[in-house]
Structure formats: C-alpha cells, structure tokens
Amino acid sequence: MAALSTTLPLTRDSVCWAHKVVKEHVHRTPVVTNQTLSELASTPRTVDDLKDTRFAGKTPAKPVLRLWFKCENLQRIGAFKVRGAFYALHKLLEEPGWLEGGGKEKGVVTHSSGNHAQALALAARVNGIKAHIVMPEISIPAKINATKGYGANVVFSGSTSVEREAVTEKVIAETGARLVPPYDHPDIMLGQGTLGLELQDQVESSFASKVNPAGQALRGVYAAATNKTKGNKEGLDAIITPCGGGGMLSGVALSCEGTGIKVFGAEPSYQGADDAKRGYESGERIPTVSSLTVADGLRTPVGVHPWSVIYERRLVSGIFSVTDEEILKTMKLVYERMKMVVEPSACVPLAVALFDEDFRSLVEKEAGEEGWDLGIVFSGGNVAVDALGKLLAGEK
C-alpha cells in the first residue's frame, strides 16, 4: 500500500474521488429489483417459523421492504474486491518515489486464497505491476489457475496465518514488493465504498424516472417506492452489506455520510464469526476470529481502520447476524427466484432482511407501513461449481 500519510481523509468526497479513479476499470454493476423476494421480506413470519429459532416466543415483525440488489457478483473477477485493488494501486503509483524506485518491477504482494488475490492480480496486470500472491498449498486448483491466469506469481505457503505471513515477509524481503492487505487500509475502504455511490445513484435514477433499472415501469410493491411521505423520498432509506474485515461496510458507510441513508452490517453467527456485532455491542473491537462458517469470505475479524468508521464514528447504525442454515436457505432462494449465482458470503445481508427478527422489528418500527427501500449488496459470485452442488444439497 501507499504510505498512510498519503491517504485522503475518510469522507464521502474521498469516496467520490476514488470513484473517478476506478470507474474506468470496473463495471458499473447492475442494480436489480425482485418482486417475489420483496414480497417475501414484507410477509411476517409465523409463530411456527420462529419456534425453533433464537426468536422463539417473540411476536413476528411486520416490516415493509422494497429490495434493490447491487450485483457485484457480476463485477470483474466476480466480486467487489477489484474496486479497492485498483484504487490502492493508483495511490501506490502516485506515491512520491515509488515508481522511480523501481516499484513496478518490485511489485506488490498479498496473502489470500480468495477474491482479493484475483482482484490484486488483475489490477496489477492492468497497471503493469508485478504481483506476488501467497496462497496455501491446499487452495483449490481453479483458484490457483485463475490467479496465475492474471499473470501473478503464485507463491505457496502452509495454511495457518502464521505460515502465510512468514512466506509473505520472505517475499517482501527478497523482492521489495509492497504489501496490499485485503481490507485494513483507508485506500481499500475508499475503493470499496465506490459501489455505495453507484447504488445510491442507480436507485435515485429509478425514483426520478419511475422506471426500474431494467427499463420497466415500477410496479407491484415497487409502485409505492416513489410515493413516500417520510424517509428518503428520492431513493434508498438504508443499505445493508456483508461484514468480514469491514473494508466494504466502512467504505459504503462513508459513501452514505451526510445523505441520511442508514447503513447496516450483516455477519454469519457460526462459531463466533459475528465479531463485528459483538464488538459493536460491547464497545470493543474483537481482534481474532476462528470460524468455519459457510460464508467463507466473512471469517475474518474487522480491521482497525474499518472499525474507526463503523464504530468510533458511528457511521454504521447496527450489525446483525444469521445462522449458516439461514444463509444457505437464502442462497437457494436467490438461485431459484432470481436465477443469480452468488457466493454464500453474498447472501448474508438478504438473510438478515428475511430471517433476523431484530432487524425486521427495527424496520417495522422506523419505517411503519410505508416501509423502506433497502439496498442489498451481493458482494460476489465466486463459488466452485462442485462445491455449490454440495452446499445446496446439504441445505435441505
């Protein structure tokens, strides 16, 4: 990464600046509406539905929700991570002395077996920068090949974080490569936040034209969207995003600063992966997580920089968590009802909207009968096709 001294302040304006930088490299991914899922989200669950859940005995909430999905699963490399990667490299190229010191040849390095690896590899190739990606030997061949396919130098390591970090240090010592972490840096946060700007703009265009992003008149539950008497009459009332390391959640929160749009985080609860939620409620960031939740992109603790935005500046209004079973049930709905391939991590916000009674009660209380227009971020679609079969079969 570029030195912290060169980063822009963490404000909405800086996200706008980052968007000017990255927009020529990333897709302005579509926003889609869905009648069936909005109706489902707006249908109270039954007492019976809640019986064997953490909400047993509660009165089912009656939220009204119109859902607007930001499809970053259709982004380049299949996930939002390219936004942060392109912006981070732009800042590095601008850092005084980096280029002159042979930066492009020394390159950049990260350790990741997931979307960040491919994002950095692609952004590096486009910018003519060498990329070293440290991946565990046990990574699936498809991911290794995809990363190599973007021209990166793949370096293998053991699979514990200690082993991975040791190999990364070695690469840095040998090559002089600059570390580009997956989330815990202001430049990454500003880059990821650009999706929030697009989402706001795309929904506002729909409100103004009374036509959905697919070019059809707003109808069904969406017909009510533009007749709100309270909330944000010009577009979204709230956005909910997945929260792993918090890069995207904090970036989107920055993109909404001063707009009146509330921002929420969504996490898996399995084996304590809901570290952000627990930290948010206890007032202290939880620095380690060890969970094998099916939402494999969200197994990381929230980083220090994201935390400053999410919690310390209170730019996130709340964090909610769901079970792995609820995540897989949601993924099945997205496949069957939206015909969209999403990875488990990407389903967590919708799972909150459908199944978390705490969130649903909050919507009922704040929005009443008029309801909320809620932006939901589908963060990525990278799921191996054979793993997919197993995941979906296991859900029944």
Add this chain to the structure above:
Amino acid sequence: MAALSTTLPLTRDSVCWAHKVVKEHVHRTPVVTNQTLSELASTPRTVDDLKDTRFAGKTPAKPVLRLWFKCENLQRIGAFKVRGAFYALHKLLEEPGWLEGGGKEKGVVTHSSGNHAQALALAARVNGIKAHIVMPEISIPAKINATKGYGANVVFSGSTSVEREAVTEKVIAETGARLVPPYDHPDIMLGQGTLGLELQDQVESSFASKVNPAGQALRGVYAAATNKTKGNKEGLDAIITPCGGGGMLSGVALSCEGTGIKVFGAEPSYQGADDAKRGYESGERIPTVSSLTVADGLRTPVGVHPWSVIYERRLVSGIFSVTDEEILKTMKLVYERMKMVVEPSACVPLAVALFDEDFRSLVEKEAGEEGWDLGIVFSGGNVAVDALGKLLAGEK
C-alpha cells in the same frame, strides 16, 4: 386454443401485434453482453480439443463472435413460455362465442410437467380463467406446488404420453375445457416470437448509443460491433435459439422475416433428440422422439405448424446439435463466468457457438474477420437446486 380460423397470418407483423398484446404481462427481459464468453467463442479450438469428437481431423474454425444474451431465464415463471400462454389466452377470449359460452368457467387444459404448465397456470389466473393441468404423478413436488401455487387444478396421470393424453381427453369431456398445447399452434408461435422483436430492438439500441444494455460504453471485443462494413450494420447478424417443439424457433424466425437477420436452431444430439436437424437435412419432419437428453425441455419432436416456418418456408437457415457433455460444460461456464442460473435446455445455443465446428465454420465463412453479432436465447432458468448439484458434479 382459439380456432385456427381466427389466427393471424404467420408474418413479422403478426408477431408485432402479439407483442402489443403480451408486453403488459411479461417482462422485457434484459439482454446482456459477456466479454469472456465472446472471446472464448472467438478463439479457435485446438486440434487436440477436437481429437475425440465428431470433428476429429478437421481444421479448427476461426469464427469471430460477439454474443448478446436474451435472458428469458429472468422471465416470469422463469421461462419464455409465458409469452405464448398469454397470447393464446388473449386469442381465446376474443374468439366469437367462447366467453359467452362460459369459457372462463370451463377453462383451459394442458398436459405438461414443465414450464408450459406454470406459464398457462399464471396466464389463466391473470385472465380469470380456470386452468386444469395434467401432470404425471412422478413429477417433482416443487413443480406440482408451483403449478398449484398459480391456482391451477392439478390432475394426475401416468407418465407415458398415452396416459397423459387419455387423462387430458377425460378432463375435456368432463369440463369442456379448451386444450392449449405447448408449441404446435400458430398463436403459441407468434407469442414466443415476441422475444425476438425485443432482442433485435435491444441490440439496435446498443448499436445506436454505443452503450451496452447495462449502460456502459461498448468495449473490448464489442467495440468493433458498430464498425461493421458488411452484415447488419445496425444490430444483430444472426440469432440462435433452442429447438424442442419449435414454437420459439419458428416464432423468432418470423420476428426476423425481412430483416436480413439469419436464424438458427440448436438441439441436443443425445438419443436422437436432434429430430429437427435430421428432418431439416432429409427434407421430412420426424414426428417422434424418445430421448432422455439432459436438455429436458428439448425432448419433443418439432410440431407441424413450426415445421412449416422452419423448413417449408426456409425461415430458419440451419439447425445444429451438440452432445450432453457439451451442454453441461456450457452450463458450468454460464454459472462460473456469467453468474447466471440457466437450465440445461437454455445452454444448447451457446454450446453450439462454442463447440460445434460446423456452425463455427459457417460463421467464419460468412462473416470473415469482422465477425457476427449473434443473439443467443437463454430460454429458461428452472432447474431444481438439488438436481443442479448433481448435474454439475456429474460433468467433470
């Protein structure tokens, strides 16, 4: 169906008329572009790729293809079939005496376990018409429930076509319901053809604005689309659709009549499911098919009415077939590269573009280095999620 004497002539104008009727009931489904798949389609296969195939020993073709996907998997009920169903019921409502004779209460009937059942059930409900759907007892519960969910009266039968037709006759005798067949009727053909009009129009808009349907500047391989010196300078050069009973293929062919856009059909070859291709080449329609191809929507022989358009009037320029293995390989690509849920039948046209050397040679010969803008119809996305897992796992 309405009496044949009331049908409009099989012309492009009639498809336009049908579109006026159905457009308020069906989605104008999106058209999407895809850089990766267009590049793949435009990359010659290697001699090695062809070794164990029906093209062994041939010189790999060098077609240039820019692909434009019409996403009827995002249509209501998840498939194009609603178009024909809505138009057929409109014509029935207009038939002199039908309404006055208690037609709505007598209702309509079909035998289908697939997309046509749900399409007819939905269209009947919207029009306040009773629907009887004859389904084999062995149909999967999800399909039975979906059909019941649209308010249809589901009547069970054995699973052979003789048993299904016998039960259908019985329903007709008892209720006076009118039969609405899945494809072999001019009204169904005209209804399905409406997707062809939209596809042409959507691509022409992209050419005129130099912006793809997602609102981004045409780039990569698509940048060349609007600089053609031959072919159709305003849009598509050709469209390829799946061919089962031929309702959609013939309807789309009618929608292209007089435009200069060539239309092709795509079939599975497994166990003789390529009846249309064989009939087209031999000059005689093949009236029966018995195949368990994975493309389960395409296990039917081409109907008499579609055949008149496809073959007798030569409005279809050729029919190509692919193996089940090629279909599944294509489905995997669509999941992984487009993040789109499609059913096996919907993958057949893209499989032809990627794997059929006869088709690819034809494109090379006719289009040369400038290539073709090819419309590809994703006909539907209804695949049970557990079946999906098995299909995709079996592909490897």
